[in-house]
Amino acid sequence: MQASIYLDNNSTTPLDPEVLEEMLPYLTTAFGNPSSITHAFGKEAARGVAQSKIRLAELLGADPTEIIFTSGATEAINMAVKGVFYRYQGMGNHIITCKTEHKAMLDVCSYLQKKGADITYLNVDDNGAIELEDIKKAIKKETILVSLMLANNETGLIHPVKEIADLCAERGVLFFTDATQAIGKIEFSLRNTKVDLLCCSAHKFYGPKGAGALFIRKTKRPIQLEPMIHGGGQQNGIRGGTLNVPAITGMGKAALLCRQNIMEESVRLKGLRDHLEESLLRLEQTVVNGTGVHRLPHVSNIRFRFIRAEQIMAKIRSLAVSPGSACSSGSTDPSHVLMAIGLDKEDARASLRFSLGRFNTRAEVDEAIRLITHAVTVLRSESPAWTLYKDGVIS
Helix, strand or coil, X not given: XXXXXXXXXXXXXXXXXXXXXXXXXXXXXXXXXXXXXXCHHHHHHHHHHHHHHHHHHHHHCCCHHHEEEECCHXXXXXXXXXXXXXXXXXXXXXXXXXXXXXXXXXXXXXXXXXXXXXXXXXXXXXXXXXXXXXXXXHCCCCEEEEECCCECCCCCEECCHHHHHHHHHHHCCEEEEECCCCECCECCCHHHCCCCEEEEEHHHCCCCCCCEEEEECCCCCCCCCXXXXXXXXXXXXXXXXXXXXXXHHHHHHHHHHHHHHHHHHHHHHHHHHHHHHHHHCCCXXXXXXXXXCCECCCEEEEEECCCCHHXXXXXXXXXXXXXXXXXXXXXXXXXXXXXXXXXXXHHHHCEEEEECCCCCCHHHHHHHHHHHXXXXXXXXXXXXXXXXXXXXXXX
16 A cells, blocks of 8 residues: 555444454454354353443443444434334334535435435535534424434534433434544533434544444333334344354453544644644635534535646545545545535635544654645645635635
């Protein structure tokens, strides 16, 4: 691989060596099926799953019995949103979300519209924030679910999910939050909110790919989900199929490590992120997208006007960054998130996302600043659009 500096941790994080060490026994000697608890091999696998459920629940501020393991956040989103829609159709068919949600959520909504769902896509302001009043106005008697992410994967904006959950609880509407980018990065506890459903994914907080989770709050009136995967009755019949024990144990260890270091790490990453932004903003016509709002400490989305993000990336093969969401890779369309906050196509295509992580150092950030500054300066010197801007023809 040519890339030597990895600043794309929102796409995926590297596996922590301690997580790998935790997983290895379940890939070798402790290979049993956790449903086969009549012998020692199955019991050992079941013990690993149970321990991981406790560790993840502690990170989330949940009860272990409220955790369902999945293959990742995309499956959990499908399970939550489709599950609510199919189970509660007798009460209504209206779902509220917003235009800056992850493609996994937007694609599920598009699918459900074909099945008779009424979807409201809320607008956002130029920072990507949602007005609580807009949510209030959108809720109607047919509303069965509000789904808004905890933190945006492209800009890092953090939605006020506690207030949104309170509003939904007052109106008797279920609230689901995609917390994939926030869990393990900022302090957040379900004990302090009325969130009904939440999803996360291990590979976003230094665990393995192939493991995720859906939180389903236990209430006096149990939340009902129509199962998407039927099988052997595993996980209380909500998701059938043999559990991915090595990935699940890795997820549990990753959750434990995040819980131990979350405060110190968020402060360190914010320092690196602020240094990155302050340095790059010295470049003319360079702007942070979504600044001035509550953001994840490790994320920065910066537009370098009059050149394209892909040009910068092509010029710096040693630096791994992203022009948008990795889940939409291969698309030539500009970011739907940046378009929703009011950028035109050219400015959206001029934007790069930097997402820092546990293993990034100050020296790496300094080198990234040097490389980006040089690349932008050279590319602009070759850009007809930049010449027109400097001549005052365009602005």
